[in-house]
Amino acid sequence: MTKDFVHITDFTTDEILATLDLAQEVKRRFHDRETFRPFAGQSLAMIFAKPSARTRVSFETGFTWMGGHALYLGPADIGIGKREAVKDIARVFSRYNDLIMARLFEHHHMGELAEHATIPVVNGLTDYNHPCQIMADILTVREHRGHLDDLKIVYVGDGNNVVHSWLRLAARLPIHFVCACPEGFEPDPETVALATGAAGSQVEVVHDLNSAVYEADVIYTDVWASMGQKKEAEERAAIFKTFQVNEAVMEKTGKETLFMHCLPAERGREVTDGVMEAPYSIVFDEAENRMHAQNAIMLMLAGLN
Ligand code: CP
Ligand code: NVA
8 A cells, every 4th residue: 555645546446446435434424523533633734835725624624523633734834845845844744743635836746745754645736636636526426326337527628637637547447538628738648648548448638529528427627727827817718718618518418417627616717607506517516525535545544444
């Protein structure tokens, strides 16, 4: 078992499936505030170099529910990689805490943090990936469909950090994953290559949205300008405008299709209000499952499964 959760591919296929089962179990027990306290007396340091609503609240709430104490360190607190070397923070926090969760800009900093920390490190998003999100997403898909067989996920938009984690999931579980993006906004080719032909998955990167969504079980989107790219928002909006997930796109699949978004959503840009509010939108189940999936990931890393 890996010490850290930096990539979905740090877990084997069996460990991913065990984590999803455990997430389901801890979700069922979430009403139990008295007896389930596996992290009693332990502390989780949460390092945020970027903003967050879901990641902060779900980790803090989940770890507290499991009997532990979570500390929030915001963008102004550490200056990780700037005010202080990543490897120094890794060793200092390893002396105080039992786990670290971090949201960072540069992905190589996450690797450095994991390498130098003697305690588990969980990746809460970098410029490259967002593994906790996709664990929650696949948990949500499984809940709604009842199984993961013959699953076609069509991601529409920027080939970004969320896509890289979907691709790494495809390297472990058999899915048909399609990224429909404008030319020049494709995901990292090495990550596409890693997922291509792996685990019985089918992976496609395409530029024609209309044909891509045919027979999709899930249409998924994310913001067109990620954190760190907000200066480019207007320029990107012009490039991405034909990649909006609207009611017409949802109708082109030819079957019942779920809509997902990691949130926060910019309504009226990458997705319409109508799609966000439609009965097929499962974005709030997805947001809720962040907490249950992450609780399971922390339990797996701590050997408390
Ligand atoms: N989806 C997600 O990670 O949300 P936050 O940026 O609010 O944490
Ligand atoms: N791609 C988005 C995801 C936010 C959860 C970002 O990095 O801003």
